[in-house]
Amino acid sequence: MLSKSKYLIFLIPIFLILAFQSQEKKNPPSSEWPEITQTAKPWTRWWWMGNAVDEKNLSNLLETYHDAGLGGVEIAPIYGAKGYEDRYIDFLSEDWLSMLDFTVNKAQSLGMGVDMTQGTGWPYGGPQVSIEHAATRMIIQDYEKVDGEALSTPIIFQKKRENQFDAELVSVMAYDKDLNAKDITAFVKEDGMLDWNETGDWQIKAIFLDKTGQLVKRAAPGGVGFTLDHFSKSAVGAYNSYFENAFAGKDYGIRSFYNDSFEVYGADFTASFFDEFEKLRGYDLKEFLPYLESEENTEQVxxxxxxxxxxxxxxxxxxxxxxxxxxxxxxxxxxxxxxxGSPGNLLDLYAAVDIPECETFGSSYFPIPGLRRDSADIRNVDPDPIMLKFASSAAHLTGKNLVSTETFTWLGEHFKSSFSQMKPEVEQAFLAGVNHIFYHGVTYSPEDVPYPGWLFYASLNLTQQNSLWPHFNSFNDFITRSQSILQAGKADNELLVYWPVYDVWAKPKGKMEMITVHAVDEWLHPTQFYKQSKMLMESGYSLDFISDDMISKSKVKEGQIQTSAQNSAKVLIIPETGFMPIETLRDILKLAEEGAKVIFQSKPKSIPGHHSDQKSKESTFNQLWASIAFKGGKAKVGKGQIYLSDDLSKTLEQLEIYREKLVDSGLDFIRRKVADGTFYFLVNHSAEAISQTISLNTKAGTVMAMDPLTGKRGTVSSESNADGTIVNLFLKSGESIFLKTFDEKATLDIPAWPDYSKASSTTDISKNWELTFTHGQPKLPAPQRMETIKPWTDNNSPEADDFSGQANYTSEFELKKTEGKQYLLTIYKVYESAKIWINGKEAGNIWSIPYQLDITEELQNGKNTIKIEVANLMANSIRYLDRNGIEWRNYHEINFVNIDYKPFDASNWKTMPSGLGGKVQISEFD
Incomplete structure (x- = not known):
């Protein structure tokens, strides 16, 4: 891999050439899909179980992944399968590094990328982490000293378990009835007895530096050890140096190091904490420990x-x-x-890295008719897509193009998740600004391990053994086409919404405030920040979240708030805020002076934190606010304007910042701005088809539709008006489409986009089908003849009921084909993915609602043949294994669990419908 400096040597001349070319001649409008790059393709987390990898299987698997359409892998070493210990390789050993080198070279030969976790399992840690550098917590032991009596109890750390480490006494503090503090550490003798007897009753707190004792979770061989102290610069430095030394100066060609969500349990301290606190906050926290421990809802707490x-x-x-x-x-x-998951400002933490990564966890509800969502097969969580916007906002505002996500973690129970369920979930991530999908995930499984191969304990397992794998390429093509657009140009969001993190930090409950995906009902949903952001998005506005630090680094150019060279917005919105630093208010006023437009929902109530000169600082804050001379809720500040309004939508209209009215139809959207126009990604996750005229705020000379499912493109009739562009749109429930609006009139060498809203005739081809099983487990059932097409699990065949794999439905039909007409194949039910051939020509795939495919090009007038290869879920074959006592799961650590983290057992499962159901029809459209 070239170093960054070498990249710059090559890139600078290229940028200069492009700049001169753009001055000489503007590039013509492009009707093509953007270039398919390595990052446009989906990547996957790749679990190396026990690090039991070898060159032959690495090579074969990478070729398999490449052929399926994956763009890269993220190596994640974890625990191994029992019985294969002789294949285990210790993490970072010479053999392991040799396998890493081979993997990267092989991946690069295939045009694939490689990332790796900087450790095994999670979180960061391992045998190299000394007890000194291990995750640390503050333990406070309380004592009561009565006036005139010596403290009879020695101040010695009280272990709660026999193998617990001896904690280090940091300090001993005494507090009188008014909570005035004295440091009495010097009066503690070696035996722990306190040689101090000052007059009065005293509350005594002994502060110990203790180690959490947490070990790396799901560690791989060679990776077992303590979790890292993430708050210690020396500990993190030593951890990084260990890897630097292990690599011995060799560049293994990986793209990036990856760090998982913060799951460092109980770590709330580090050795230098009190010194760091006093430098940063200006006072000694030890003097205020009673307030830190209290959960009373008082100002001081x-x-x-x-x-x-x-x-x-x-x-x-x-x-x-x-x-x-x-x-x-x-x-x-x-x-x-x-x-x-971390105890920090998510926006700033995401912004501090090159690729911010969020996570989809669990199953979202979509009112799409026919979309399966069995309550017994999903986790008791309610994902909120707004959570994903913290990562995308950080990327947008700091000029980073890629926003990744760990995708489909526990989407459903093992072996029961389909492409049709995955599609709206990933579309929801796209709508939140994600554009670099990482599957969760794929497990390295050697070819000599019998079905179903090695599997990770948490779904979603997308491995080469999965019965859906032969159809995986089509799903990946959908992701790739979508991401090729979503990585093009730049985000096109007009609003910035301030996240008042100090309101989260000021909650009286607990000590640490872990800002997790699973606690959004506590730290996110009750806030005006959330309610106003949700309201604005549902009203049709595009927005990003902004932090205090990001505000301080922003500038104003031509009335736009520039957060970086690549990003700008029209207005800054400050939702109802309990606590705002003086510096942030100053920065906001400075932006207004430079020409920014700012809307406050209300006056921030106070400043955060304890200050020795509290009244003076509060006075300064109030004076700054008073300097905003509001008249009728509006103030001119320098070149800019500040509004005070609880009706954000109304104020935005006054500022001539308009919402996208297309959301009134039930559509969701996101925009990307490119050199010759704007991309709209439109999604219908509503329960009804949308067939109506919609308006786009962008003024367009030409509009083009692009289908990410098939890759087809077509021009769309449009009409410009004073507000933007009007187009007619038809999208069934579950469908999505990209529209590209060209800034100028463009002549595109592509056909008009078909109108599928009303069929002129329909031909039913549901009769007389033959079914042949081609590949799968546990064995191939006998062929079936069907008078009317139906699932193969509806034919009283135990062998077919137990089967997971692929089978072909074949038939013949007569059809009068008329030139100039469009023909749409519709299947009422697909369990779960179908690949279609018409007259021996591959026409495409059907795996998402609505189950339809344009087959105009493949049809012929008169007699036609049709073959539909269907791939079902693994569920039925796994049930067969469990019912027959065939052992297939035997791993160290957690082994294999169901969605409720209980021992997995599929023996009592019902048969999952498999094959095709309902009617099969071909509709003709003018």
Missing amino acids: RKVKSDYRETINDLLLTNFTKNWTNWAHKQSKLTKNQAH
Whole structure:
């Protein structure tokens, strides 16, 4: 891999050439799909179980992944399968590094990329992490000293378990009845007895530096050890140096290092914490420990806890995230990080890395008719796509193009998730700004391991053994086409919404505030930030979230708020805010002075944190606010304007910032701006078909439709007006489409987009089918003849009921084909993916609702043949294995669990419908 400096040597002349070319001649409008790059294709997490990998299987599997349409892999070493211990390779050993080298070289030969987790399992840690550098927590032991009596109890750390480490006494503090503090550490003798007897009753708190004892979760061979102290610069530095030394100066050609979501349980302290706190916050936290421990909803408790949490954030951001990224850059590598779950400002943590990564976890509800969502097969979580926008906002505002996501984690129970369920989930991620999909995931499984191969304990298992794998390429093509557009140009969002993180940090409950995906009902949903953001998005506005630090780094150019050279927005919105730093209010006023438009929902109530000169600072804040001379809720500040309004939509209209009215039809959307126009990604996740005229805020000379499912393109009739562009749109429930609006009139060498809204005639071909099983488990059932097409699980055949794999439905039919007409094949039910051949020609795939495919080009007038290869789920064959006591799961660590984290057992499952059901029809359209 070339170093970044070498890349720059090549890129600078290219940029100069392109700049001169653009001055001489503007590139003509493009009707093509954007270039299919390595990152446009979906990538996958690749679990190396026990690191039991070898060159032959690595080579074969990478070729298999490449042929299926994957663009890259993310190596994640974990625990191994029992019985294969002789194949295990210790992490970072010479043999392991040799396998890494082989993997990268093989992947590069296929045009694929490789990322790797900087450790095994998660979170970061391993045998190289000394007890000194291990995850740390603060333990406070309480004592009561009565006036005139010596403390009879020695101040010695009280272990809660026999093998617990001896904690280090950091300090001993005494507090009187008014909570005035004294440091009495010097009066503690070697035996723990306190030689101090000052007059009065005292509450005594002994502060210990303890180790959490947490070991790396799901560790691979050679990776077992303590979890890292992420708040310690020296610990993180030592951790990075270990890898640098292990690599011995060799560049293994990986693209980036990856860090999973923050799951460092109980870690809330580090050795230098009190010193760091005093430098950052200006006072000694030890004097205020009673407030840190209290959960009373008082001003002082909220302020002290806010300062504590902000300091934790600062240490995580500086000592881990930025420190790690800077180190990776020196190795000519990128960083990819999941900030969620951490006790920090998600926006700043995401922004500090090269590729922010969010996560889809569980199953979302979509009212798409026919979309299967069995409550017994999903986790008791309610994913919120707004959570994904923290990562995309950080990328957009800091000029980073890629926003990745760990996708489909526990989408459903093992072996029961289909492409049709995956499609709306991934579309929801796209709508939130994600454009670099990582599947969760694929397990390395050697060819000599019998069906179903090695599997990770958590779904979704997309392996070469999966019965859907032969059809995986079509799903990947959908992702690839979509991402080729979503990675083009830049985000086109007009609003910035301030996230008041200090309101989250000021909550009186608990000590740490872990900002997790699973606790959104506590830290996100009740807030005006969430409610106003959701309202604006549902009204048709495009927005990003912005942090205090991002505001401080923004500038104004021609009335637009520039957060980076690549990103700008029209207005900054400050939702109802409890706590805002003085510096942030100053920065907002500065932006207004430079010409920015700002809307406050209300006056921020106070400043965060404890200050020795509290009244003076609050006075300064109030004076700054008072300097905004509102008249009728509006103030001119320098070149800009500041509004005070609880009706954000009305104020935005006054500012002539208009919503996309297309959402009134039930559509969801996201926009990308490119050199010659604007891309709209439109999705119908509503329960009804949408057939109506919609308006686009973008003024267009020409409009083109692009179908990510098939790759087909066509011009769309459009009409310009004062507000933008009007187009007629027909999308069935479950469909999505890209529209490209060209800034100028363009002549495109593509046909008009077909109108599928009303069929002129329909031919039913549901009769007389033959079914032949071609490949699968546990064995191939006998062929079936069907008077009317139906699932193969509806034919009283136990062998067919147990079968997972592929089978062909074949038939013949007569059809009068008319030139100039369009013909759409519709299948009422597909369980779960269908590949279609008409007259021996492959026409395409059907795997998502609505189950339809344009077969105009393949049809002929008169007699036609049709073959439909159907791939079903693995569920039925796994049920067969469990019912017959055939052992297939036997792993170290967690082994294999169901969606409720209980031992997995499919023996009592009902037969999952498999094959085709309902009617098969061909509709003719004018």
